[in-house]
Amino acid sequence: MTPKLVADIQPPYYTAVFTxxxxxxxxxxxxxxxxxxxxxxxxxxxxxxxxxxxxxGIGITVAYFRDLESLDAWRLDTEHQAAKAYGREHWYESYSVHIGKVERSYSFERE
Structure with a gap:
């Protein structure tokens, strides 16, 4: 199976980059x-x-959201908050989060 990238999202939208x-x-x-x-x-x-x-051991996850309200809904979800707290205590040596607004995007896929 070939991995599928997220593509063809019309800007503007937001990203949460978790490294x-x-x-x-x-x-x-x-x-x-x-x-x-x-x-x-x-x-x-x-x-x-x-x-x-x-x-x-370095991981990167990029999540895409239509607007800041949907990104905030994810950030404020109680199960997600509990998982983040558990991760800081037990799993992660370090992490960073970067939030960005995408104003332009394009993609390529070989036929």
């Missing part, structure tokens, strides 16, 4: 990650996400 350092497969992470994916998909205005991880 982290953590061990490869900490206990409970996979289950929590799956649950967070379920929750965010139900937020009106959520457009999709892409994620990648290096063998050295």
């Amino acid at each position: 982290s350092v953590r061990p490869e497969a900490p206990e409970g992470y996979s289950e929590t990650s799956s649950r967070m994916q379920e929750i965010v998909r139900d937020i009106p205005g959520f457009l999709g996400y892409e994620t990648a991880r290096t063998p050295g």
Whole structure:
């Protein structure tokens, strides 16, 4: 299966870029990650996400939202807040979050 990128979103929209350092497969992470994916998909205005991880433990997830209200709904979700707190305590060595407004975007896909 070829990975599918998020594309063809009409600007403006917003991104939340989450960059982290953590061990490869900490206990409970996979289950929590799956649950967070379920929750965010139900937020009106959520457009999709892409994620990648290096063998050295650096991960990057970019989530796309139609507007700041939908991004704030994700940030303020109680299960998401609990997962973030647990992650700081048990999984992550460090992380950063960058919020941006996309004013222009384009894509390419080989036929």
